[in-house]
Amino acid sequence: MTEQVPVYNPISDQKFAFRCYGVAVSIQCADEPLLLEAEQRLRAALLNRVEIIDDNFDSSAKHCFKIGLHDGSYYYSGSESEYSENVSRAVVLNFLESMVRVTIAEHAVDRVFLHSGVVALNGKAILIPGNSYSGKSTLVAELVRNGAVYYSDEYAILDRDGLVHSFPRPLAMRGFKASGEQTDVNVESLGGLAGYEPIPVGMVLITEYNENAAWDPISLESGNGILEMIPHTISIRFNTNFALGVLNKVVSSAFVIKSKRPDAKKFAKIFSNFFDNRLNCIKMA
Amino acid sequence: MNNSQNPVARKNDLVVQEVTDEVLVYDLSSNKAHCLNETSAIVWKSCDGTNSVSDIAKLVASNTGANVSEDLIWLAIDQLNESDLLEQEIKSSFAGHSRRDVIKKIGLGSMIALPVIASLVAPSNAFGAVSCACTVPGNCSTQPGCPSTVNCNPAGVCAP
Numbered sequence: 001m002t003e004q005v006p007v008y009n010p011i012s013d014q015k016f017a018f019r020c021y022g023v024a025v026s027i028q029c030a031d032e033p034l035l036l037e038a039e040q041r042l043r044a045a046l047l048n049r050v051e052i053i054d055d056n057f058d059s060s061a062k063h064c065f066k067i068g069l070h071d072g073s074y075y076y077s078g079s080e081s082e083y084s085e086n087v088s089r090a091v092v093l094n095f096l097e098s099m100v101r102v103t104i105a106e107h108a109v110d111r112v113f114l115h116s117g118v119v120a121l122n123g124k125a126i127l128i129p130g131n132s133y134s135g136k137s138t139l140v141a142e143l144v145r146n147g148a149v150y151y152s153d154e155y156a157i158l159d160r161d162g163l164v165h166s167f168p169r170p171l172a173m174r175g176f177k178a179s180g181e182q183t184d185v186n187v188e189s190l191g192g193l194a195g196y197e198p199i200p201v202g203m204v205l206i207t208e209y210n211e212n213a214a215w216d217p218i219s220l221e222s223g224n225g226i227l228e229m230i231p232h233t234i235s236i237r238f239n240t241n242f243a244l245g246v247l248n249k250v251v252s253s254a255f256v257i258k259s260k261r262p263d264a265k266k267f268a269k270i271f272s273n274f275f276d277n278r279l280n281c282i283k284m285a
Numbered sequence: 286m287n288n289s290q291n292p293v294a295r296k297n298d299l300v301v302q303e304v305t306d307e308v309l310v311y312d313l314s315s316n317k318a319h320c321l322n323e324t325s326a327i328v329w330k331s332c333d334g335t336n337s338v339s340d341i342a343k344l345v346a347s348n349t350g351a352n353v354s355e356d357l358i359w360l361a362i363d364q365l366n367e368s369d370l371l372e373q374e375i376k377s378s379f380a381g382h383s384r385r386d387v388i389k390k391i392g393l394g395s396m397i398a399l400p401v402i403a404s405l406v407a408p409s410n411a412f413g414a415v416s417c418a419c420t421v422p423g424n425c426s427t428q429p430g431c432p433s434t435v436n437c438n439p440a441g442v443c444a445p
Contacts, residue, residue, distance in 0.1 A: 223305075
C-alpha cells in the first residue's frame, strides 16, 4: 500500500454509480471494458439490488472506488486511502467486489448485516454467524439438503424489528480449489429452495467444526448471546446503538445455542431433530 | 453526599442495552463490549457517587432479597475497575487476598449469583471480520480468520 491515490479525471474516467441498501457507491475507471466487467460482477454479487444514481461523482456517491490499468498492470484505490498496484485483473476485480460488499454491509441504512449463514425451518430463521472459511456455506448446504429453506450463506440482513431478510446468492463453496477460491453453487442444484419473505429468528447457532467434537449444546443468556454475535456484526463500530438494539430484538425471541459440532453432513441430521424438539418445547410451554 | 471514595459509574462513550436480567455495555472509546450479569448490573447502576460500598450492599440486598456481604460488592467493583466502567479506579479492599480467595469465601455463603462481567473486543475493522480478499500480504494481517495471515496468493485470497 502507498499513498499514490489516483485523482479522478472527469474527462477520461467513466463511472458506475449506484445505491444499494441506502449506501451510495461510485466506481471510476478509464478502461470501459474493465468498468463494464466490474459492474457485472457487482450486480451479481449484490443480487442486482442496485439503483443507478445519475449524478456527479463528487456530489452524491459517498463511497468512491477507482480501478484501472497502468503500465500493463492493474491498480485499485479505495475510499479509505487504500491503494494497491501491480496486481492482475482478476485480483483487482475480486478485491473491489469484496470491498464494495463490506462497505455496503457496514453502512447500510436501517439494516444490520450480520456475517452469518441463514436457513429457515418451520418459518423460523436459524442464524449461523461465522468468519469467512469457518464452514458456513458447507453447513448451510447440508441443512438445505436436509430440508431447510435457503436464505443466505453470507449475510443475515436484520431490520429494526429483528426480522431476517434473505440474501440468497449462489452458495460460495470453498475447498474445491487449493487456492482458496470459491465455486458458486445454486441452491436448486442441492435440491433446495430459496426463501424471500422476512421471517423472525428462531435460533442463533454459535458453532465451529471440530473433527472429534460431539454436539453438546448449551443455551446462552441473552447478554452473552449478543456478545457472541458482536464480532460478526459488520456495523458494530459504525452504528453501534442501532446494531445493539437490533441484536437485542433478535435474542429477545430466539434461542442462542453454542456447541462445537462434527462434520456438516453428520451435524445437519442431528441439528434438524434438535431444532424441531426445541420448537416443540416452546409450543408446549 | 458525594464522596471521592464512593464508586461512580462511567457514562460517557458508552452504549447501554438492557437485556433480560443482564446489561450489555459497549465502550465506544475502546470498542470493547461487556456483558454484566444481574448482580454486577445492580452494583454498577448503584454506583452514583453518593452510595458507599456498604450502601450498595444494602441496595443489592433489597433488590434480591438475600443477605449481601461487602466482599461481594468489592468483587463487582474490582471487575468494573478492570472493565473501565467506573469514572475513577477504586482501590480494592481485598487486603492482600486474591480474587480467587474472595470468590471462595463469598461463594460458600452467597444466596445470589456472584458478579460476573464477560468482555470482548470488537473486530478492528469491518473488512477484517468478513473477507479474505487481498491485493497485498498486508491485507491479510488484519484478517485473522483466513487460511493465511501472511500470504496473499495469486488468486487474491489470504491463503497459501
